[in-house]
Amino acid sequence: MSKSERFSWFRFSSPQTFYPLAGTLQPWFAAAATLLCAAGLYISFFVAPTDAQQGEAYRIIFIHVPAAWMSMFLYLVMGFWSGVGLVLNTRLSSMVATALAPTGALFTFIALWTGALWGKPTWGTWWVWDARLTSELILLFLYIGFMALQAAIDDQRRADKAGAVLALVGVINIPIIYFSVKWWSTLHQGASVSMKSAPSMATTMLIGMLVMALGFWMYSIAAVLARVRCVILERERHTEWVMEEVGGQA
Amino acid sequence: MIRALGWVLRRDLLLAFRRRGDVVNALVFFVIVVSLFPLGVGPEASQLRNMAPGVLWVAALLACMLSLARLFAPDHQDGTLEQMLLAGEPLVVLVMGKVISHWLVSGLPLVLMAPLLGLQFDLPGDALAVLCLSLLLGTPVLSLIGAVGAALTLGVRGSGVLVALLVLPLYVPVLIFGAGSVGATAAGTGAEAHLLLLGGFLALALVLAPWASAAALRIAME
Numbered sequence: 381m382s383k384s385e386r387f388s389w390f391r392f393s394s395p396q397t398f399y400p401l402a403g404t405l406q407p408w409f410a411a412a413a414t415l416l417c418a419a420g421l422y423i424s425f426f427v428a429p430t431d432a433q434q435g436e437a438y439r440i441i442f443i444h445v446p447a448a449w450m451s452m453f454l455y456l457v458m459g460f461w462s463g464v465g466l467v468l469n470t471r472l473s474s475m476v477a478t479a480l481a482p483t484g485a486l487f488t489f490i491a492l493w494t495g496a497l498w499g500k501p502t503w504g505t506w507w508v509w510d511a512r513l514t515s516e517l518i519l520l521f522l523y524i525g526f527m528a529l530q531a532a533i534d535d536q537r538r539a540d541k542a543g544a545v546l547a548l549v550g551v552i553n554i555p556i557i558y559f560s561v562k563w564w565s566t567l568h569q570g571a572s573v574s575m576k577s578a579p580s581m582a583t584t585m586l587i588g589m590l591v592m593a594l595g596f597w598m599y600s601i602a603a604v605l606a607r608v609r610c611v612i613l614e615r616e617r618h619t620e621w622v623m624e625e626v627g628g629q630a
Numbered sequence: 631m632i633r634a635l636g637w638v639l640r641r642d643l644l645l646a647f648r649r650r651g652d653v654v655n656a657l658v659f660f661v662i663v664v665s666l667f668p669l670g671v672g673p674e675a676s677q678l679r680n681m682a683p684g685v686l687w688v689a690a691l692l693a694c695m696l697s698l699a700r701l702f703a704p705d706h707q708d709g710t711l712e713q714m715l716l717a718g719e720p721l722v723v724l725v726m727g728k729v730i731s732h733w734l735v736s737g738l739p740l741v742l743m744a745p746l747l748g749l750q751f752d753l754p755g756d757a758l759a760v761l762c763l764s765l766l767l768g769t770p771v772l773s774l775i776g777a778v779g780a781a782l783t784l785g786v787r788g789s790g791v792l793v794a795l796l797v798l799p800l801y802v803p804v805l806i807f808g809a810g811s812v813g814a815t816a817a818g819t820g821a822e823a824h825l826l827l828l829g830g831f832l833a834l835a836l837v838l839a840p841w842a843s844a845a846a847l848r849i850a851m852e
Contacts, residue, residue, distance in 0.1 A: 518799045518802055521795070522799050525799065528795050528796075529782060529783070529786075529792060529795075529796060532783070532789075534787075538849055538852060542782045542849050542850070545782060545846050545849065546782055546796060549778055550800075553800050556831070556834075557800075557802050560803035561802070561806065563806075564806040564810065
């Protein structure tokens with residue numbers, strides 16, 4: 381890596397330079413999210429065939445599965461940026477971690493909610509203490525804990541760092557929790573209901589799901605960029621460039 | 631380093647001994663919570679026997695969590711913690727001493743009290759032994775993880791509720807295998823796997839948690 385290249389990477393670690401960059405990129409990601417989600421929804425509702433066993437109800441997995449993927453992936457991303465913020469002491473990394481949490485929690489909630497909606501017609505019950513459902517619920521608790529901790533601490537730097545430590549502890553714990561819950565549910569359940577009821581998926585179904593997943597990715601990036609911009613403005617409000625930025629727009 | 635550990639341990643135990651009420655309160659809480667369950671679900675022996683591992687473990691979890699407030703907060707208030715941070719000894723060792731004393735004061739009494747409560751729930755003898763063993767392995771993990779939560783919420787608004795929010799999801803694996811070991815004994819499948827996993831958690835928490843707590847304390851005292 382050449383020196384100038386490395387310089388350019390760190391250039392955007394300053395909130396002042398990142399703010400306009402995020403502002404430029406955000407509409408593109410938002411547009412991509414809209415297009416991909418629209419395409420994904422079209423495929424999942426009109427193109428994908430009706431499932432032989434589950435009928436039309438299965439179509440909710442086009443939202444459910446990508447949301448569940450995102451919910452777990454975003455926690456890892458949050459942990460990554462928390463770690464970077466803690467080690468390199470870059471303010472922007474912590475801001476990104478803060479901005480990621482609500483989106484992650486949102487996807488976790490969507491995954492749980494759509495899971496319940498899917499479970500009622502398929503399993504005949506809203507909620508099952510299945511390994512995935514339970515670990516998803518605990519993931520939601522972890523997100524809420526992260527946000528609650530950051531909200532409770534008034535000192536911004538301390539809030540960032542405390543949240544970062546918590547996120548890292550959570551990242552180490554997630555696999556442990558996941559496997560514990562998995563073993564626990566296999567121990568407890570006699571007549572097990574598993575999500576493996578659709579072993580071979582039609583290609584159109586897979587494509588629909590992937591397009592939706594991409595759309596959720598784009599939405600996450602767009603939402604996080606927008607939120608980071610708000611966080612930057614709020615935290616840097618004493619600086620000259622923010623005064624100019626806000627004053628210029630008003 | 632070992633001497634510093636010893637001194638912290640001695641000091642915290644002495645402080646706990648001088649304020650015996652606090653220690654007893656957590657234990658009484660444990661007993662009361664466990665005793666409430668039969669009143670809530672009915673006195674049928676077979677049902678109680680099935681519930682016993684879960685009830686006892688959840689109550690132990692809550693009792694352990696409630697006593698976390700005593701771990702760092704008093705030292706934070708009177709400035710002792712600041713001196714500990716300034717001391718020449720590594721903070722990790724001091725934290726370790728505090729965690730050990732916390733376990734001796736709030737975890738160990740639960741372990742000793744549990745068989746008695748297990749009898750109330752009509753648990754057979756071998757299940758009682760496994761209950762004790764699982765609590766013996768599990769409660770130190772609760773203290774270790776709890777120390778991270780306590781350090782993170784030090785001096786924060788509404789820290790009592792917040793610490794529950796942070797720590798309880800992380801307690802899930804311990805609860806699963808702790809209660810699972812007793813259930814497995816009662817079901818006759820043997821508890822070795824559960825106990826070994828609990829031991830594994832203890833080893834992992836022993837290695838990682840003091841560092842995380844020390845880091846969190848440094849952040850809190852900045």
